[in-house]
Amino acid sequence: MVTPRRFLSDKLCPVRAKRERRKEARPGELIAAALDLFVEKGFAATRAEEVAARAGVSKGTLFLYFKNKEELFKAVVTENLSGRFTEWNKEFEVFEGSTSDMLRYCMRVWWERVGSTKASGLTKLLMSEGSNFPTLAEFYRQEVVRPGHALVRRILHRGIDSGEFAPVDVDHAIYAVIAPMMFLMLWQHSTPMCIDGQAVLDPETFIAVQTEIVLRGLSARPSA
Amino acid sequence: MVTPRRFLSDKLCPVRAKRERRKEARPGELIAAALDLFVEKGFAATRAEEVAARAGVSKGTLFLYFKNKEELFKAVVTENLSGRFTEWNKEFEVFEGSTSDMLRYCMRVWWERVGSTKASGLTKLLMSEGSNFPTLAEFYRQEVVRPGHALVRRILHRGIDSGEFAPVDVDHAIYAVIAPMMFLMLWQHSTPMCIDGQAVLDPETFIAVQTEIVLRGLSARPSA
Amino acid sequence: MVTPRRFLSDKLCPVRAKRERRKEARPGELIAAALDLFVEKGFAATRAEEVAARAGVSKGTLFLYFKNKEELFKAVVTENLSGRFTEWNKEFEVFEGSTSDMLRYCMRVWWERVGSTKASGLTKLLMSEGSNFPTLAEFYRQEVVRPGHALVRRILHRGIDSGEFAPVDVDHAIYAVIAPMMFLMLWQHSTPMCIDGQAVLDPETFIAVQTEIVLRGLSARPSA
Amino acid sequence: MVTPRRFLSDKLCPVRAKRERRKEARPGELIAAALDLFVEKGFAATRAEEVAARAGVSKGTLFLYFKNKEELFKAVVTENLSGRFTEWNKEFEVFEGSTSDMLRYCMRVWWERVGSTKASGLTKLLMSEGSNFPTLAEFYRQEVVRPGHALVRRILHRGIDSGEFAPVDVDHAIYAVIAPMMFLMLWQHSTPMCIDGQAVLDPETFIAVQTEIVLRGLSARPSA
């Protein structure tokens, strides 16, 4: 993220200047702190100063790295969600095996890398506060929803093309795949709603079961 | 929408001054306006003055009827959610028929009277902002979650006692019933997340399908 | 500025409620305080809270009457400068006498009602800070410069049409009239530049002398 | 623009390292950049970092050469205005010819070396912001106003002593000489006030005309 102009002298001086190391680490630390707080309290209720404090810097420093709170939020989304789609797209390009396995793999990987992490809270945040912050909502749609849908769409097309899946309206079928993910994300970040905080839903089982249901629904050969 | 406590006396004295009737209607109008705005923008982002304006009164009047914003919110919850449990409990006490039908009826009635109304936005609100307003979260748990769970628990016990349902851990099974409701409420109030606002999920079908799935899961006689 | 809804009851109660009287007086008090401070310190250096304090109210009250600092400034300009042009235009429409006398009258009246008052500081302010606040500069151009030029232009045209003035390029001649005004305004508000604050320039003499010079310059009959 | 104090040694050692020359040029480059920005935006609105950037150095470097923004401003004034008085004083000491010609020369030279340059913006700046920065105002009075007045005063005394000028109160007459200069400086840096930015006033003509007017006014022999 930062152009390391001192590459040569760094070689000569392997113990990089502490200050400079911090400088490169700062954006990441701030983004991490912001992710925590945004997920915990929402966008509006998170105070810039608190993010800075959690990252161990002062108020002013935050604005040294991010023009304003919205840009900070966008960076959080980019770092934790949209930035990963290129990697995922590549994985799926080289995937060999049935499309059913591909979808299973997709769901599992999503759970491991997003659903079960704090990043899933960002989705909930957008659902709650999106209408109050149209800029953020639009950014999220462009950077996360659109590529996410595209990824799922590709899988569905692959299945249909190969004859594994019945030919359905892909644009609608997408939601059958995404709905369980959405639900899990919401559920996870709404535990305060459960009395006594009982953990009742086993997410991995839920994902597995829902995946099979969806697959059966999509299958070209109707289950007997 | 507001329980008219003086209904009878109104009948006896039909010429009651219009102004006085307005006076009695005030809290209800404020609650209705508040419901709209809370659901639309969330608790924190809703300004007291806007609620008052939508109810056609001045800012000061709002605080005449409700000590503060939190009390207003509690009134909204009471009026739209918790206040209805007594009525529902009664309905279910006199219900005759199989427990499966009872559950089907429960789900349908919930959808008609809550799920499809603005009141369902309150649940989403609590999920989003609950952690920022512990008092409200606690109030909601006591007034809505607890009686809601109790209602479902009673249905499940009835089914188990009658042999219709397999004997399961009721405290956990509750969530199987509630989860689809929760999901629908969240989904409904998060449409901005969908690209192009495609309406994809038919709520009534969703409820029906999920109900049958749950019933099959609960059934004492394993589906062949 | 405020619709007095209580006209009748005011009649019955001639000692208007103190609070309400204040309410109607507030904008004016705030504008007066703002004029003082803007002229004294400039736009950027004047703090909103200080304006409020000088008007005897708190920070928040200022923003009750003016959306933001720029709107406050615009109100100050409107109240003290642009609002007066309609009155002036009328005066000049009914003016009888030579155009030379009309111009003399114009200059004298300008000095009495603007040049010698704090309002003249606004012009200096715009000259200094206009480029930092393009919105304000544009507003001032539309609301003050344009009608001011129009007024002078009309006088010049009248003189030319009547044969008193030589036919000149009016758009340029305007500046011959305005320049002495501008200079006086700047001079007045820049006294700190004079050592020991010696008052050296007698404004009324200056205006009179400059007026005659301009008149001689405009005259149709060349001075012998 | 910067007085190269090491000029001679540079000649003796032409191969002096470029970096060192830069080092000596720094203050001058910073002062030049600061002049530009101060004149363009004013003192308060000019950001230290922007000055540094325009001079091609980092923020820290600026404060290496100038203790703070005020000292930087003083250096700008010294370099562009007060530093020149010694040179001018010398020129006038050796001036031969009538005092009228001396005054004409003075005005012309002032226009060429100050009035028409960016330095003239400093005067406008002080007029606008002087009251917000008393230290700077005082500095300017001591370093520019005082020697400027002294210069003019000497010319007037010379004329009176030689019988060319009528014996007048010199302290007041000074302003007759200075006023046109001030006006031009203000006018020049306030173009945004003109509608459509019409250039109307030809400065050199203005200076020439005003000079003659002043001379006639000062002359010992009343114009016929």
Place this chain on the structure above:
DNA sequence: CATGAATGAGGTTTCATTCAT
């Protein structure tokens, strides 16, 4: 009862200045 003027704590953002490297 009803009003709406007034308050002031609290949040975001800017920028001169310092100082470790």
Place this chain on the structure above:
DNA sequence: CATGAATGAAACCTCATTCAT
């Protein structure tokens, strides 16, 4: 010498809540 990361005081503006009328 030079850098630029870090600081924190200060300014603008919002809004829940109070209270005189």
